[in-house]
Amino acid sequence: MRILADENIPLLDAFFADQGSITRLPGRAIDAAAMASADALLLRSVTRVTADMLQDSPVRFIGTCTIGTDHLDLPGLAAAGVHVASAPGCNARGVVEYVLSALLTLSERTGLDWRQRCVGIVGVGEVGGRLAATLRNLGLRVLCCDPPRKEQGAADMVSLETLLAEADIISCHVPLTRQGSHATWHLFNQARLQALRPGTWLINSSRGPVVDNSALNAVLTERNDVHVVLDVWEHEPALEPQLVSRCALATPHIAGYSLDGKLRGTEMIYQAWCSFNGQPVQRQLSEFAPTAGCNYLQLDPGAPADWQLSHALRWVYDVRDDDARLRAMLARTADQAAIHSGFDRLRKDYPLRRETPCVRISGVERTSAVLLKAAGFSVLGQ
Ligand SMILES: NC(=O)c1ccc[n+]([C@@H]2O[C@H](COP(=O)([O-])OP(=O)(O)OC[C@H]3O[C@@H](n4cnc5c(N)ncnc54)[C@H](O)[C@@H]3O)[C@@H](O)[C@H]2O)c1
Ligand SMILES: O=C(O)[C@H](O)[C@H](O)COP(=O)(O)O
Numbered sequence: 001m002r003i004l005a006d007e008n009i010p011l012l013d014a015f016f017a018d019q020g021s022i023t024r025l026p027g028r029a030i031d032a033a034a035m036a037s038a039d040a041l042l043l044r045s046v047t048r049v050t051a052d053m054l055q056d057s058p059v060r061f062i063g064t065c066t067i068g069t070d071h072l073d074l075p076g077l078a079a080a081g082v083h084v085a086s087a088p089g090c091n092a093r094g095v096v097e098y099v100l101s102a103l104l105t106l107s108e109r110t111g112l113d114w115r116q117r118c119v120g121i122v123g124v125g126e127v128g129g130r131l132a133a134t135l136r137n138l139g140l141r142v143l144c145c146d147p148p149r150k151e152q153g154a155a156d157m158v159s160l161e162t163l164l165a166e167a168d169i170i171s172c173h174v175p176l177t178r179q180g181s182h183a184t185w186h187l188f189n190q191a192r193l194q195a196l197r198p199g200t201w202l203i204n205s206s207r208g209p210v211v212d213n214s215a216l217n218a219v220l221t222e223r224n225d226v227h228v229v230l231d232v233w234e235h236e237p238a239l240e241p242q243l244v245s246r247c248a249l250a251t252p253h254i255a256g257y258s259l260d261g262k263l264r265g266t267e268m269i270y271q272a273w274c275s276f277n278g279q280p281v282q283r284q285l286s287e288f289a290p291t292a293g294c295n296y297l298q299l300d301p302g303a304p305a306d307w308q309l310s311h312a313l314r315w316v317y318d319v320r321d322d323d324a325r326l327r328a329m330l331a332r333t334a335d336q337a338a339i340h341s342g343f344d345r346l347r348k349d350y351p352l353r354r355e356t357p358c359v360r361i362s363g364v365e366r367t368s369a370v371l372l373k374a375a376g377f378s379v380l381g382q
Helices: 012-019 074-079 094-109 126-137 147-151 161-168 192-194 213-222 241-246 259-276 305-316 319-332 335-350 366-374
Strands: 002-006 021-025 040-043 062-064 083-085 116-121 141-145 169-172 203-205 226-231 295-298 359-362
Touching: 002 012, 002 062, 002 305, 012 021, 012 259, 021 335, 021 359, 040 192, 062 259, 083 259, 094 203, 094 305, 116 161, 126 141, 126 203, 192 213, 192 319, 213 241, 226 241, 226 319, 241 319, 295 305, 305 359, 319 335
Parallel strands: 002 021, 002 040, 040 062, 062 083, 116 141, 116 169, 169 203, 203 226, 295 359
Antiparallel strands: none
């Protein structure tokens, strides 16, 4: 069995070494020629695969260790008899922590308390659903917009127009789709961007083309009341430096880049591989990865509960660091080829980041403990 894999998949050998010979390539270098001599592909989100690209290839299994699948032509591959597996929800908690950190940052910069604002969530699946639950636990008013789920009977959904009219903060968590009645390509087009309420915070950590980047750039030229956070870009790894400079926070598609999320993605694809090949699952992530519950944060017991929450959220993940790294890269070059490689380098060399569930916090009062638990922390001794 010849396995062709993205070099950025962690624990490849631990899970797959005895399943065949593994060839590693940068994800963007995995092309039709490389696929022609592989039986299986293990990918992340940067490798596009269509049925046409596999015409001369024996590949029958593709596993993408990611939530998103828009890089794969799913109908074409299914028609060609290629089995595709993805990793739903693998890094959803990381994205929630990214959004919480962005809210905290915008709150500090604008002086507006994020916990008093109404949040509109567009796309209420693995990420949006967890974000909605966390924010509601923390006492925020949350509006949810998910027409496909509404059609399947989900209650309490609002239209996008209602959400645009009522939400102070909009966070986008839809898949990128180009066809069908709920296509999300340019869901945030010029008209909707212009219709944002004064002072709106708009966060996109789904896929770049969900927001029309050129329209956004134009709208931000006219309006400085809207605060935009972008983790994903319409033409990434290409970036429009002017748009970056107009964003309140700008990061290189790392919202879900917790170590836990990446490792979970590999394990889920290993499990899908075993199922596809009719073989038992013989390996578990817990054999290879550091377990949860290993980090301790000591908080000042006398500090106010809101401070404890902010401090703990910052300790888990601080979006300002990723924003600073992207801006520093852009300050060094205006050359697009260098920007492409700089963008990919920031992702490849991403610092270690762990998710909240592996954090234990000691030394807090009861009010703080309730708040911290609502945000997803385990609180020692409570
Ligand atoms: N930036 C990152 O690091 C990162 C990490 C994880 C996921 N993502 C992206 O976020 C997306 C969402 O992730 P998820 O795990 O929540 O996916 P999901 O499939 O669990 O949920 C997506 C939800 O969007 C809804 N939806 C589809 N079309 C819609 C529309 N037009 N309007 C409103 N809702 C619509 C679906 O019904 C579904 O409930 C992924 O597809 C991926 O592209 C990005
Ligand atoms: O869809 C996903 O899971 C995320 O966008 C994921 O973080 C993408 O990571 P990449 O495949 O680009 O390394």
